[in-house]
Amino acid sequence: MAFLALIAVLFTVATFSACSNNGEGSDNDHDEKHENSIVGIWKLDATLASEDATNTHMGHSPAQVYEVYKADGSYHKVDLPSGNGVKTEEGKYKVTDDELAVELEYPGGKRLTQRFKFKIDKDKMKKTNEVTEEIAKYTRFKENP
Numbered sequence: 001m002a003f004l005a006l007i008a009v010l011f012t013v014a015t016f017s018a019c020s021n022n023g024e025g026s027d028n029d030h031d032e033k034h035e036n037s038i039v040g041i042w043k044l045d046a047t048l049a050s051e052d053a054t055n056t057h058m059g060h061s062p063a064q065v066y067e068v069y070k071a072d073g074s075y076h077k078v079d080l081p082s083g084n085g086v087k088t089e090e091g092k093y094k095v096t097d098d099e100l101a102v103e104l105e106y107p108g109g110k111r112l113t114q115r116f117k118f119k120i121d122k123d124k125m126k127k128t129n130e131v132t133e134e135i136a137k138y139t140r141f142k143e144n145p
Contacts, residue, residue, distance in 0.1 A: 040144065042066065064080065091111075092105075115131075
């Protein structure tokens with residue numbers, strides 16, 4: 001009888017410990033993932049021809065260029081911060097680890113895929129074109145387009 005009671009107690013303890021929060025999936029984890037998500041409207045701050053440890057070569061700083069990444073995988077580049085301006089590029093994107101692939105769609109069905117290494121740190125993003133090595137730096141303008 002004592003053996004059955006011991007089994008029941010062990011089962012109860014195992015059940016409660018399996019359901020307890022062990023830190024995984026906490027609100028802080030969710031906030032960090034959300035904060036580092038590419039979804040949103042990003043304002044282009046500057047482009048750089050190249051960057052190394054001792055010197056930064058500044059390219060142009062565009063007046064108004066915004067890249068819009070939506071949760072459904074769609075992408076477009078516009079000239080207004082609302083994300084609804086004149087579209088200069090449009091297509092789809094996919095993120096894999098630290099790589100961003102943007103498939104641009106052109107009239108007549110032509111498609112071009114650009115690949116970037118990218119890093120997001122809270123409200124800043126840095127993209128490096130894998131072919132040209134041009135670097136673009138962005139500031140998050142809005143989280144949900």
